[in-house]
Amino acid sequence: MVEETASSPSDPSQPGPLSVSNISHPSPPRTHSKLTSTVVREARDYADMSMLIPHEALRRELLEMSSCVPYLKAEASHLWKMKLFFRWYRTYFYPIIHGHHANEEKIFFPQLAKKVGASELPATLSSDHETMMGILDQILTAEKDFHKASNDHDKIKVRHIVINLIQQLVPLMEEHFAEEEEKLIPLVREHMTEEEVDAVVGSILHHMGLKGLRFELPPVLAAAREWMTDEQYREFSHKSPALVMLLHNYVFAVEFKHFNRGLLDRIRHGERERGVGWHCGLLPNV
Numbered sequence: 238m239v240e241e242t243a244s245s246p247s248d249p250s251q252p253g254p255l256s257v258s259n260i261s262h263p264s265p266p267r268t269h270s271k272l273t274s275t276v277v278r279e280a281r282d283y284a285d286m287s288m289l290i291p292h293e294a295l296r297r298e299l300l301e302m303s304s305c306v307p308y309l310k311a312e313a314s315h316l317w318k319m320k321l322f323f324r325w326y327r328t329y330f331y332p333i334i335h336g337h338h339a340n341e342e343k344i345f346f347p348q349l350a351k352k353v354g355a356s357e358l359p360a361t362l363s364s365d366h367e368t369m370m371g372i373l374d375q376i377l378t379a380e381k382d383f384h385k386a387s388n389d390h391d392k393i394k395v396r397h398i399v400i401n402l403i404q405q406l407v408p409l410m411e412e413h414f415a416e417e418e419e420k421l422i423p424l425v426r427e428h429m430t431e432e433e434v435d436a437v438v439g440s441i442l443h444h445m446g447l448k449g450l451r452f453e454l455p456p457v458l459a460a461a462r463e464w465m466t467d468e469q470y471r472e473f474s475h476k477s478p479a480l481v482m483l484l485h486n487y488v489f490a491v492e493f494k495h496f497n498r499g500l501l502d503r504i505r506h507g508e509r510e511r512g513v514g515w516h517c518g519l520l521p522n523v
Contacts, residue, residue, distance in 0.1 A: 271464045273297070275411075276418040280469065284426035287434050290473070291337055292414045294453075294460040298330060299407050305504045306403060311396060313389040318504045319396055323380040325500040331373055332452045334410075338366045340441045348437050349421065352428040359420055365413045372406045435476065442481070454485050455493035 272278065273296045277285050309318055342363065350358055376399055383395040425434065445453060461470055474482060503511055 273300075273464075274415070274418055276415050277422070280465070282426065283431040283434050284422050284429075286469075286473075287425050287437075288414075288418045288422050289464070290457060290461065291340075292418065293464050294457040295334065295337060296411065296414065297460050297463075298333060298456055299410060301498075301501055302326070302330060302403065303407060305501055306400060308504050308507075309396060309400070311393050313393070316389060316392050316396070317509060318507075319383060319392070319399075321500050321504050322399075323383065325497065325504075326376060327380060329452060329497045329500075331377065332449075333456060334373060335370070336445060336449050336453050338370065340444065342366065344440050344444060345437055348433075348440075349424060349429070352433075353424050357424065359416065362413075362417065365409070365416075369406065369409055369413065372402055372409070376402050376406075438476075442478070447484070450481060450484070451489050451492070454481070455489050455497070458485065458490075459493065 272280070272289070273293060274289060277289060280286055280289055305318075305322060309315065309322060346358060346362065379395050379399050379402070382398075383392055386392045386395060429437075442450070458474070461473060465473065477485075499511060502508070
């Protein structure tokens with residue numbers, strides 16, 4: 238099917254360009270980096286990696302979400318795309334962001350606070366999480382309102398609300414990631430060893446469980462293939478448990494390609510239905 242062209246938005250609810258450059262879909266490993274961070278220009282050590290590994294993935298998820306907005310037109314004939322967007326948002330985007338914040342609040346921040354003292358951690362880090370989760374929850378609520386709406390006019394109103402919420406969310410999250418990278422990376426470098434950071438990552442993997450890994454690991458590895466060097470990627474992937482990588486390569490990554498990115502591609506390409514091939518009964522019917 239021929240890809241739809243996203244016309245220039247005529248209503249003010251359409252978001253403008255993001256503050257980072259457009260990112261393509263995951264590509265084979267390369268020997269140079271493609272960081273989206275506005276703070277870290279080169280991944281030098283484990284301290285940089287501690288922030289870049291999650292943040293580079295999450296910034297790309299923001300870009301993927303925003304790239305679909307121009308196709309979510311305020312027209313009755315395009316409302317089916319809102320259903321796909323809500324499905325992607327609820328199934329994939331929301332769990333990734335919520336899981337990342339939970340990992341920081343429950344594991345990373347407390348471990349770092351033990352090293353530097355709680356007073357050294359910016360108070361805005363946790364308050365930003367609350368603000369962002371409030372916006373994220375409003376989009377979940379908007380999905381319920383969309384399905385309850387009895388006519389296309391009311392559904393389009395909900396669509397406007399969602400676009401405005403995305404406009405608020407994207408810059409807020411970008412600024413939050415930048416603040417964490419600016420203020421926390423030096424603290425990690427000064428007060429934590431690489432072994433201690435690896436131990437924190439191990440605790441996070443255990444806390445995530447298979448459900449969390451299913452959602453969070455594929456975008457992290459897909460992003461890592463874009464910005465890490467081949468050597469950095471090999472070292473990073475080798476630190477992950479063999480069973481986790483096996484599940485990723487044969488189950489999680491398949492779902493990520495066909496269902497996570499598949500939903501967004503259907504929005505951009507104007508495909509109401511799409512065959513996805515085999516799934517061994519393990520992957521969701523989206």
